[in-house]
Amino acid sequence: SHLRFGPDPIKSPYLIDKANFVACHQSSFLDRYEMLSVAEPNGIFLLNSIHSKDEVWNYLPISVQKQIIEKNLRFYVIDAYKIANEIGLGGRINTIMQTCFFALSNVLPKDEAIKEIKKFTEKTYGRKGEKILKMNFEAIDKTLDNLHQVIVPKGVTSNFDLKTSMPEGAPPFVKNAIAKMIIGKGDELPVSAFPSDGTYPTGTTKWEKRNISLEVPVWSPETCIQCGKCVFICPHAVIRAKVYTRDVLKNAPSSFRYTEAKFSQFKDYLYTVQASPEDCTGCKLCHEVCPAKNKQDPKLKAVNMVFKDTILDREKDNWKFFDSIPYLDKDQINGTTVKDIQLLQPLFEFSGACAGCGETPYVKLLTQLFGDRAVMGNATGCSSIYGGNLPTTPYTTNKEGRGPTWSNSLFEDTAEFGLGMRIALDKQYEYALDLIDRLAEDLGKELVFELKNADQKTETGINKQREMVKLLKAKLKGIQKPEAKDLLSLSDSLVKKSVWIIGGDGWAYDIGYGGLDHVLAQGKNVNILVLDTEVYSNTGGQKSKATPIGAIAKFAMGGKASPKKDLAMMAMNYGNVYVARVALGANNAHTIKAFLEAESFEGTSIIIAYSHCTQHGYDMVRGPDQQKAAVMSGYWPLVRYDPRLYDQGKNPFQLDSSKPSIPLQDYIYNETRFKVLTRSNPEVAKKLLEYAQKEVNKRWELYKYWSEMPGPKQEEK
C-alpha cells in the first residue's frame, strides 16, 4: 500500500516513489522486491523479522544493506509474528505494524498517536467482542517494548543478493519472462518474449517459490499411519506422498525420510510424505487433520510444523529428490479412497489462493482423478484468479504432457461456455468416427474396430485407447489422403474427455444461474463443480443467494434475513441430473464417491462443495472442524441424487449424513460472520438464529422423508 500524509488535503491520486517511511511486513519479500529504491535519504525502514536487532543485518541481501547505508536510513526491526502469537492473535499483525508506523513516523506526536490508535481499534474491533479488543490493546502496548532500532554497520557484509533469477532447471520462458513479471518489471518485456501463437505456458507456479510461511511441516515416518489425509487436505498441493521401489533411494539425500509402504497392492515398496518448504503457505491444515499421535510426545503428530529457517536447506534437498521420484501410473492405483488418492499426481499446485483455502482441495482432487483428460471452463471468481493469475499458472501436466485444458469465462456465461466445450468435443468425436469409417480400408479392420468400440469406463480402458490412438497416428502419417490429415488433427478426440464447469456461489447461485439452469436442462455430459463459500469471496464479501440466514455480508450488514437457496434440491427437480452436496472436511470418502459418480454419469452432474473461506472470519486451520460442525448441525446435509438408481428400482435420493446432533449455534457462532451480529444487534441475532434453526429442522425433515421414499413400482419402471 502507498500512504500519503500532509497538513493539506491530498487530492491527486498517484503512487509514491519518494517515501520517507518504508515498511516490510513479510521478510521473504526482501529477497525479491527492490523496495528500498523508493526510500528517501535519511528516511525510516521498518522490517518485521524473526531475527533480533543484533542478528538481522546479516540476513539482508547486499543491495538492501547498500541502500540503508548509502541513504543513511534509520532501520528498525520488530518480531511482529512472535508478539501476535503470544497474545493470541495468530498470524494477524496489522495492529502491531500500524502501531510501529505511528510510533516512528512522526505523522502525529507519539503519545497522541497511540491514543488515537486505541480509539480506532475500539471502533474497529469493539463489536467483535471484549476478548479481541483486549488482545489488540495488548498488541499496541507490547509493540513499543519490542520495537528496536538496529545499529547500522559501516559496510556491506552480506554474501547474497536479491533473487532476480529463477531456480536452475526452469524453462527459458520462466527465466526470461515470468521472472521479470514476478519482480514487478513485466513492463520491460519486449513483445517477442511471449510465444508468438498466443499460448501461455502452464505449470509455472512451481518456479515461483514464494516462501511465505514461517513454519513448514516435517513428517515422522515412525508415527505415520499412511492414511493420506494430510495430502488430501493441503490446499496448495505442497505436501505429497509417493510409493516407490527401494532402488529409487540410491541417490537420496541422507536426510530423506521414508518407511515401508503399507498398501496391500504395493508389497515391498517404500513410502514417503514430503512437503515443499518453499511453496508451503504455513496454513497448518496438514498437521491439523493428521490423525496419528506420537506416543512419546502427545503434542506431536506424524506431521508437525517446524520453523523453516532451521531446516530450509535440508528440506529443499529432500523435496528436490522427492520430486524426481516418478508418480505411479493412474491405472496402478485404484483411486477411490483417500489412501489411494494421495498417490495420484495433482495437476493443480502451489496456487496463490489464501493460505488454508477451502476451495482448492476440491480443485486439486478433480485434477488428481481426471486432470489428464479434463477440459475446464471456469467462472470469474477466486477460482479464476488463483487458477490463472499472471504471471504463473497452477494448472500443470503429468510426465506424458497431459493436463487440464483450462479457460476462464465471464461470470454470466460460464455454464454455457462449458457446454460449448462439450458440444465441440462431441462434434470432433463424431467427425473422427466418420473419418475412420471413410479410411477403414487403409487403417485395417482390427484398428477400426478397437478405436470405435473402446470401453473407456476405466483408467485401463482409457490407456488402451491412448495406445490405439498412437497406432492410428503412426498409420495416418503414411496415408496420402485429405481425410488422413483431418483425422490426424482430430485423433486425440477419440480419447474420452471430462468436461468440468467450475465457479463459486456468486456465479452458480446468482449471476450465472440462468445459464447454469439452462445447462442442467440440456442433459449433456458435463460436470459442474460449485465451490460454495456462501459469499462473493473474491470481490470482498458481498452476499449471494448462497449466504445463510444471519450471516453478515456486504449488502446484508444487519445479517441476512432470508434462507440460503437450496441449489441441490433445485437441480434434483430435473430428475435426470446427478447431484451431490459434499463437504470434504466432514467426509473425505463421501466427497470422493461424489466426484467419481458425477464423472461416470453420462449426463449432467453438479457437485456443491462446502468451502471454508477467510471471509468466514476464523483461522482457516479450523476449516475442517467447521465443515464437520456444519454437517453435524444439519445445516449442510450430505446428499447424493443418482438418476441411475431409479432404473434399478431404487430411490435416487440418498441422505448421507446423520440426524443433527448439535444445535445450529454450536456451528455458526464459531465464525465471525455470524458472531458479530450477537454483539452489534443481539436481538436480531437471536431472532435470526431461531429462524435459521427452524429452517434447518424443516429442511432436514423434508430430506429425511424424501430419502425414505420407496423405489419406483416395478410395473411403472
Next chain:
Amino acid sequence: SHLRFGPDPIKSPYLIDKANFVACHQSSFLDRYEMLSVAEPNGIFLLNSIHSKDEVWNYLPISVQKQIIEKNLRFYVIDAYKIANEIGLGGRINTIMQTCFFALSNVLPKDEAIKEIKKFTEKTYGRKGEKILKMNFEAIDKTLDNLHQVIVPKGVTSNFDLKTSMPEGAPPFVKNAIAKMIIGKGDELPVSAFPSDGTYPTGTTKWEKRNISLEVPVWSPETCIQCGKCVFICPHAVIRAKVYTRDVLKNAPSSFRYTEAKFSQFKDYLYTVQASPEDCTGCKLCHEVCPAKNKQDPKLKAVNMVFKDTILDREKDNWKFFDSIPYLDKDQINGTTVKDIQLLQPLFEFSGACAGCGETPYVKLLTQLFGDRAVMGNATGCSSIYGGNLPTTPYTTNKEGRGPTWSNSLFEDTAEFGLGMRIALDKQYEYALDLIDRLAEDLGKELVFELKNADQKTETGINKQREMVKLLKAKLKGIQKPEAKDLLSLSDSLVKKSVWIIGGDGWAYDIGYGGLDHVLAQGKNVNILVLDTEVYSNTGGQKSKATPIGAIAKFAMGGKASPKKDLAMMAMNYGNVYVARVALGANNAHTIKAFLEAESFEGTSIIIAYSHCTQHGYDMVRGPDQQKAAVMSGYWPLVRYDPRLYDQGKNPFQLDSSKPSIPLQDYIYNETRFKVLTRSNPEVAKKLLEYAQKEVNKRWELYKYWSEMPGPKQEEK
C-alpha cells in the same frame, strides 16, 4: 400480404401499390380499409363473403362500389367459410382462397395451377394425415364450383361508406388519433395529437369494434343456470353477466333478455348474460363450456352461436344497454367462486389475442379480483403484445377511474422490474407514514390512527382506507406545510397495492429465469403469473424449457427429447414462496383459490397457469377439454404450496388433482404438436411417448409421496 409474380426473378423487396389482383379474405375489413385504392384498372377483386353473387353488391360501402366501377374491375365472390365448414376444415380457408387466386389470376394456366396446388397441398399437409389431406383436396375441388363472378351494376347503389369514424361517445383522442392509426394512417398524425406529458390513454379496445366473427353467442335465460362459466372462460371479456334491480329495466330495448337472479345474496334482483357482438371473436368457448342443456333441443345450450348478420343491430342495442348497467361494488360480491366472479368487472377487455387464447382468461381474472389496485410488470411475449399493442389498449378502469397500472419490460428483466415496483411502493408507503406522524397534530389523532392501523385484508377494509385517504386529502389541502404537499402526492400509496409480474414460459423458464429466481429468493410481496403455453408463442413457436417431451417446436423439430422443467417444484424448494400450478379449464375453483391465496400471502407468490394456445395445433374451442386431459393424465398435476400451513402444523404441499386416470397419449395425441411426430418419425414418437409416460409416473409418485408427508413435529415448530 403482398405477392409479386413475374417471368424474371424478383430481387428488390417493396410493397405493391399497383395490384392486378386484390383479395379480401375477411369481409369486415372492407368497411375499414380502403383496399381497392391500390387496384389497377381492369384488375380482379376477389371477396370472401357470406352473401351470394346476386346480393353481395348491396353490402359494399360506397367507395368500394365506386372503385369497382371506375376501375372496371372484374369482381368475384366466394363463401369460403361455408365450404370450409361443410368439408370439416372449421375456420381454415387458406387452401380455398389460394385456389381462387390461381384459378383467376392467370399466373399459371388454370389446369396446371390446380395440379400444382394439389401437389403443394400434399407436401404441406401430407404428414398431418390422410384425413386432413383429403379435406384439402375436397376444398380445392369445391372452390371452383363455388367461385362466382358478380355482374357489376352501372352505378353506385350503397347508402353507407367506409367507417373512418369511431362510435359516438368515443373520447376525442380515440376519435382523432386512434381512429387514424386503426385505418393505417397513423403517419399522418401531427405530434400535437398526442398527450403532451407522454401518457397514453387506456381502455380503448372497446372503441375498435373489430367485428371479426361470423357467429356470436346469444343467451337463453330460460335454460341458464347462472353458473358464470361462459363469462369465466371468455378470453376476450366479451360475454358478461350482471345482476341489477328491476327499476334498471325501464330504458331497456324490448329485445333485452333477463331473468330472476339466483344468488342468495341478491334477492329480488334480475340477471342478464350479454355478449358484445362487435367485439366477439367467435371462438365459441362460451358455448362450449356452458353446462346447461336446452330440454327441447338437446343440441342447444343456454348460450348458442348465431350468425351475426341476422342479429347484429339488435344485439348491439342490447349490449349498449347492458353496458350502461352499473357493476356492483366489489365488496357487495364475495368473489371466491365462479358464480360470484362473473359479476366482477373485468379491467382487461377485447384484447387482440388469438380467438380462444388460453392465456387471457387468467389475465382477465386477475383484473376482476385485484385490477383496481394492481401494479403490473409484463414480460415481452404474447401478453405484452395483446396487453399493450398500439393503437388500442385492453387494460381499462372502473367507474371510479381505478385500473391496473401496467408496463411492459424486457424479456430478461421483468421479474426485477416488478420487484422494483414493489420496493418503490413500499418506500412510498413508509414515507407517507412518516409524513403522517410529522403532521399528526394537524391531521388529528383519530384520522392518524385509522390511516396507520387500517386492516386492508378485505375489500371492505380497502374501501374504508380509500375513504380515509379521501378525508386525508381534503384535510391536507388546508395545511400550509411542505410536508402536506408531499403527503398529498403520496397519499394513494396508503391503499394496499397488488404487484403482479406476468409473462410467458419463454420468459419465466428461460430468458428471464435468472431474475425470476432472484426475485423468488427475496421474499418480497410480489405475485408472479406464468402463462405457460410451453413454447415461445409470440415469436412463432420456438421450444422453451417448458416444452414437454415429444412436442415439436422450432429448435426441436424432431420432438423435444428432454423433460419439461418443473418450475413449480423449483420454486417450492425455497420453502417460503407460495406456489400454485393451475389449469383454469380443468378446475375453475382451484384456479380462483390459488389467485386469492397467492395475493393474500405476504411474501412472494408464483402461479404457473396452463394456457392452451394456437401453437398447440388444434381448434381452441377444445382448449378446456385438453386442459382436463392434461390434468387427468397426470401430466399437469394441480398443486398448491402454502408456506403458512407449516406454521399451522400442516404439510405446506397440497396435491389437488387425482391419480392419473387416462394414459398420457390420450392427452397429447389430440394435439398436432405431438401427433405430427407419429407420422414423420413413428419410431422416435413411440420412444418419446414411453419416456414421457415414465416421467409422468415418476413425478406423480414423488408428488403423491410428498403430499402425504406429515406436518412438522410440534416441538420443532
